[in-house]
Amino acid sequence: MSIGKRLAGLLLLSTSLAFPTTLYAQSANVADPPQNDDDAIDDVDAGQEEDEVEEPEISVPGGGIIVTGRRNRNPERSSTQVLNVLSEADIARTGESDIAGALGRVTGLSVVGDGRVFVRGLGDRYSLALLNGLPLPSPEPLSRVVPLDIFPTNVIASSLVQKTYSANYPGEFGGGVINLTTKAVPVEDFLTVSFSVSGDTETTFENGLTYFGSDLDSFGFDTGNRDIPPNLQAFLDSGERVGSVPIAISEGIAAELLPVNFVTLQQENSQRPNFSGSLTGGASFELGGDTYLGVIATASLKNSLRNRTVISQGGSSDLSELFQDFRTFITDENVLFNALLSFGLDTGPHTIRWTNLYIRDTLKTARLEEGTDILPGFSGFDFQNQQTAWFERQLIDTQLVTELDFDAINVDLRGGYARTDREAPFNTTVSYTRTNIPGDPFGDRFVAYFNQLSDAGITTIAFDDLQEELWFGGADLSYEVASNFEVTVGGAYSDTTRRSSSREFRPFITGDMLGDEIVPALGLRRPGDIINDATLAGFNVTLTEASPFPVFDAGIEIIAGYGLFRWLPTDTLTLEAGVRYEDASQFVALDQSIFNTPIAGATPTNLDNDYFLPGGTVTWEPIDDLQLRLSASQTIARPQFRELVEQTYFDPESNRRFRGNPLLNDSELINVEARAEYYLGGPNRVSLAGFYKEIDNPIENTLVSASGQVLTSFANAPAAELYGAELDFVYGIDLYSLGGTFFETKQLLLLANYTFSQSEISVGPDDISPTTSNPNQLSALIFDDGAPLVGQSDHVANVSIGIEDTEKTQQLTFLVNYASERVTLRGGALPDVVEDPGFTFDLVARSDVGAWGVPLELSFEVRNIFGRDNFEFQELGENRIEINTFEVGTSFSLGVKAEF
Numbered sequence: 001m002s003i004g005k006r007l008a009g010l011l012l013l014s015t016s017l018a019f020p021t022t023l024y025a026q027s028a029n030v031a032d033p034p035q036n037d038d039d040a041i042d043d044v045d046a047g048q049e050e051d052e053v054e055e056p057e058i059s060v061p062g063g064g065i066i067v068t069g070r071r072n073r074n075p076e077r078s079s080t081q082v083l084n085v086l087s088e089a090d091i092a093r094t095g096e097s098d099i100a101g102a103l104g105r106v107t108g109l110s111v112v113g114d115g116r117v118f119v120r121g122l123g124d125r126y127s128l129a130l131l132n133g134l135p136l137p138s139p140e141p142l143s144r145v146v147p148l149d150i151f152p153t154n155v156i157a158s159s160l161v162q163k164t165y166s167a168n169y170p171g172e173f174g175g176g177v178i179n180l181t182t183k184a185v186p187v188e189d190f191l192t193v194s195f196s197v198s199g200d201t202e203t204t205f206e207n208g209l210t211y212f213g214s215d216l217d218s219f220g221f222d223t224g225n226r227d228i229p230p231n232l233q234a235f236l237d238s239g240e241r242v243g244s245v246p247i248a249i250s251e252g253i254a255a256e257l258l259p260v261n262f263v264t265l266q267q268e269n270s271q272r273p274n275f276s277g278s279l280t281g282g283a284s285f286e287l288g289g290d291t292y293l294g295v296i297a298t299a300s301l302k303n304s305l306r307n308r309t310v311i312s313q314g315g316s317s318d319l320s321e322l323f324q325d326f327r328t329f330i331t332d333e334n335v336l337f338n339a340l341l342s343f344g345l346d347t348g349p350h351t352i353r354w355t356n357l358y359i360r361d362t363l364k365t366a367r368l369e370e371g372t373d374i375l376p377g378f379s380g381f382d383f384q385n386q387q388t389a390w391f392e393r394q395l396i397d398t399q400l401v402t403e404l405d406f407d408a409i410n411v412d413l414r415g416g417y418a419r420t421d422r423e424a425p426f427n428t429t430v431s432y433t434r435t436n437i438p439g440d441p442f443g444d445r446f447v448a449y450f451n452q453l454s455d456a457g458i459t460t461i462a463f464d465d466l467q468e469e470l471w472f473g474g475a476d477l478s479y480e481v482a483s484n485f486e487v488t489v490g491g492a493y494s495d496t497t498r499r500s501s502s503r504e505f506r507p508f509i510t511g512d513m514l515g516d517e518i519v520p521a522l523g524l525r526r527p528g529d530i531i532n533d534a535t536l537a538g539f540n541v542t543l544t545e546a547s548p549f550p551v552f553d554a555g556i557e558i559i560a561g562y563g564l565f566r567w568l569p570t571d572t573l574t575l576e577a578g579v580r581y582e583d584a585s586q587f588v589a590l591d592q593s594i595f596n597t598p599i600a601g602a603t604p605t606n607l608d609n610d611y612f613l614p615g616g617t618v619t620w621e622p623i624d625d626l627q628l629r630l631s632a633s634q635t636i637a638r639p640q641f642r643e644l645v646e647q648t649y650f651d652p653e654s655n656r657r658f659r660g661n662p663l664l665n666d667s668e669l670i671n672v673e674a675r676a677e678y679y680l681g682g683p684n685r686v687s688l689a690g691f692y693k694e695i696d697n698p699i700e701n702t703l704v705s706a707s708g709q710v711l712t713s714f715a716n717a718p719a720a721e722l723y724g725a726e727l728d729f730v731y732g733i734d735l736y737s738l739g740g741t742f743f744e745t746k747q748l749l750l751l752a753n754y755t756f757s758q759s760e761i762s763v764g765p766d767d768i769s770p771t772t773s774n775p776n777q778l779s780a781l782i783f784d785d786g787a788p789l790v791g792q793s794d795h796v797a798n799v800s801i802g803i804e805d806t807e808k809t810q811q812l813t814f815l816v817n818y819a820s821e822r823v824t825l826r827g828g829a830l831p832d833v834v835e836d837p838g839f840t841f842d843l844v845a846r847s848d849v850g851a852w853g854v855p856l857e858l859s860f861e862v863r864n865i866f867g868r869d870n871f872e873f874q875e876l877g878e879n880r881i882e883i884n885t886f887e888v889g890t891s892f893s894l895g896v897k898a899e900f
């Protein structure tokens with residue numbers, strides 16, 4: 001039987017995973033235990049050989065997950081590559097609501113910030129995310145890889161993580177590829193409804209901040225209140241600059257920039273719990289013969305609140321003296337809405353799937369910051385800054401995948417279009433300053449000065465807009481030359497374009513007939529009352545624009561072709577090898593057309609590179625149940641758009657501002673891995689792996705200071721290497737021997753994995769790391785020789801201990817996650833910024849119950865049981881300052897799901 005036909009058969013069989021099943025259920029009847037040990041061994045072995053476990057649904061370019069001649073259908077064991085596969089049951093066991101959280105339990109993976117997945121300590125730029133084998137654009141200006149926390153688990157049938165490179169995947173393969181497969185054709189019609197409530201000890205029933213916004217904010221949509229106001233839109237369309245327009249136009253724009261609904265902070269005395277709900281249905285229609293049409297539709301809404309009190313400090317070069325010391329109280333309201341409509345057509349061995357996905361993720365944030373800033377030549381100024389902002393991310397994706405099986409020939413055709421939008425209108429920061437200057441009549445009061453002096457605080461109103469489009473097409477042809485030899489060739493084309501606009505305005509108020517001494521008195525008002533009709537009548541209100549380069553266009557076009565073979569010279573030896581050719585053109589350019597007079601000064605990026613990227617894996621079974629692998633490959637990592645665009649972005653999760661470096665170059669990687677896997681029967685296994693990566697021109701986060709602001713930028717380090725080891729263990733123990741009705745269908749499931757890794761940057765005295773401020777910048781002034789790569793933890797570990805029922809949904813799982821300290825930002829002359837994730841402990845329980853004749857599933861979760869806080873800091877000797885440190889608290893969730 002051909003590889004493609006076996007894969008197609010498995011895909012047809014596994015569509016029943018539209019219903020959660022217990023992955024580790026044994027095929028033997030454990031209710032009637034065998035009478036002696038020999039019988040027990042025989043029965044267990046028989047069950048293991050039959051391997052009746054339902055396999056996850058997987059759709060990847062070029063196929064090749066299951067290898068010809070392999071009896072065991074476990075994709076992790078049967079694949080020619082190193083895989084981790086999370087089935088729908090595995091995802092349910094973690095209790096996570098989004099796929100990023102579930103992937104955090106996979107060996108060598110860690111989740112950083114808002115859904116960015118790090119593989120073996122390499123940053124998200126080294127991870128590739130695919131949906132049904134097709135790439136996705138990102139709605140984030142800070143990432144070209146789509147954040148995985150926007151994918152709810154209820155639309156995903158499986159998640160495959162491949163850590164060794166094969167030529168059927170794109171060449172941007174540093175740490176690994178994450179391929180999500182959506183649900184397709186259900187075996188039976190079904191309808192599920194779920195609802196949950198949750199909260200945490202820092203937020204729920206505690207005080208919080210908010211602002212009105214619009215009536216539909218809690219559902220993640222705006223009523224139109226946040227549309228660009230007419231005077232501002234007319235100015236943007238005119239092509240003029242704010243400094244060249246008459247004052248009447250400036251005042252007309254300024255009058256629209258601080259609407260009361262968007263800039264008036266309000267206190268919530270007792271915040272409500274979080275809530276979420278989803279509706280999923282599927283149906284299958286027999287069209288005649290061997291043809292079935294399946295339809296799956298799902299929609300869900302999740303609204304969650306989160307309080308944080310973030311400590312942010314700045315200090316002297318040895319960190320012995322504080323120059324800045326701020327506390328920011330933040331209340332975020334995050335709303336995630338998603339909808340999926342999928343059509344699947346199975347006609348004999350052929351499968352066609354059309355997937356349409358819509359995801360909308362919004363963040364409404366209200367912030368109040370208080371602290372002291374000690375500036376040279378001034379006494380300590382006290383600041384009280386408030387920020388109100390709205391960030392909306394939206395993804396629309398449509399994909400058509402055709403998998404055709406003609407016995408010895410298999411054809412995969414994939415195409416898709418996706419568009420992402422990210423808007424952040426009326427992102428407003430109003431700064432009130434208490435100067436503490438003797439003799440100043442307002443020196444002991446907080447005043448919004450509106451004088452645009454950096455030492456007295458600056459008020460800004462920003463409008464950000466990002467749109468990215470992706471067209472993708474690919475074709476793969478596999479031919480079974482012999483029963484043990486298959487050849488695959490394929491090609492792919494992708495074209496990604498992005499337009500990014502950031503217009504940030506600063507009002508400036510000067511005295512007119514009432515005199516300049518009256519201006520500070522205006523700043524005693526609430527933000528929405530400062531610029532009104534009376535202000536415009538008595539004062540001059542002008543504007544400046546903060547960003548010198550407001551609009552950029554960017555894009556990348558990739559043309560690729562590959563060939564690979566899979567050969568089984570013996571029953572115990574498998575070889576896969578191939579090579580991929582990629583030609584890529586990447587650009588970032590300032591849009592000169594938005595102003596009537598062209599802008600000068602921005603540095604463009606034009607990268608035109610092509611590569612031959614070989615990769616191969618040898619798999620050998622020296623004895624039954626022992627499998628050895630050796631893999632080697634060459635891959636690349638291109639700079640992301642956010643790392644190239646010379647434009648400032650604010651990230652609400654890390655509380656940092658980012659600015660790109662257009663002088664970055666591609667990174668090139670050499671990857672080697674050796675692995676031993678021992679299978680103990682059924683799903684039980686233990687594996688040990690060692691890996692090594694050599695990276696030329698790795699891209700690192702760096703700390704820079706521009707116009708008095710501390711920013712995160714990027715630079716190429718000369719070279720780096722990463723090496724380490726992974727240990728993975730899975731073992732299930734039947735508990736029927738304990739006796740009693742309760743234990744006769746129960747098993748104890750132990751899962752543990754540990755990754756040790758080390759990385760070192762290599763810096764020579766003459767190495768250059770170009771930046772826009774200095775194209776001949778010496779690398780040694782940015783990077784320390786021997787320093788670890790950004791994002792790399794020496795130790796990452798996960799432990800899961802659970803009791804499960806093998807015949808129904810009934811699980812109680814205790815989860816432990818640990819990650820050691822990792823650098824998040826290169827400090828240059830200052831110490832590096834370090835994050836300490838530490839230990840987190842979670843408890844997840846699920847159980848079927850019956851009520852009113854309807855099958856119900858109840859779930860209960862406790863996250864971060866011991867209240868591990870978020871620590872991000874700089875440290876030198878005994879001196880330490882906090883950068884992004886806050887209390888996290890313990891969260892609780894209670895949910896119910898009904899099936900009809």
